[in-house]
Structures are given as C-alpha cells and as structure tokens.
Amino acid sequence: MYAELTIRGSKQALDHFLNALEAGLNRGWSRNHALEAEFRDGMIGVTYCFA
Numbered sequence: 001m002y003a004e005l006t007i008r009g010s011k012q013a014l015d016h017f018l019n020a021l022e023a024g025l026n027r028g029w030s031r032n033h034a035l036e037a038e039f040r041d042g043m044i045g046v047t048y049c050f051a
Contacts, residue, residue: 014046018031021050025050029050030050031050032050
C-alpha cells in the first residue's frame with residue numbers, strides 16, 4: 001500500500017505536529033529517521049517516513 005500525505009506549516013508547527021504524531025504511534029508503526037536522512041541528501045524539501 002502506498003499513501004502520500006502533504007502537510008504544510010511553519011517549521012515550529014511541523015516540529016510540534018511530528019513530535020506528537022511520533023509519540024502517539026500505535027504498536028507496529030515507527031518513524032524511519034535513517035530513510036529520512038537518505039532523502040534529505042538528494043531532495044529539495046523535507047520528507048518524513050513512517051512505516
């Protein structure tokens with residue numbers, strides 16, 4: 001399954017949102033910080049990865 005969600009806001013608002021989202025992930029879901037770092041190396045913009 002592939003899904004894409006776009007969320008826009010200030011850096012502060014996005015940081016707050018992502019911290020709250022990550023803290024509330026259900027069992028079996030996690031944030032993939034390593035994959036995010038790989039995307040940052042070759043992309044314009046910011047990408048967050050959850051699986």
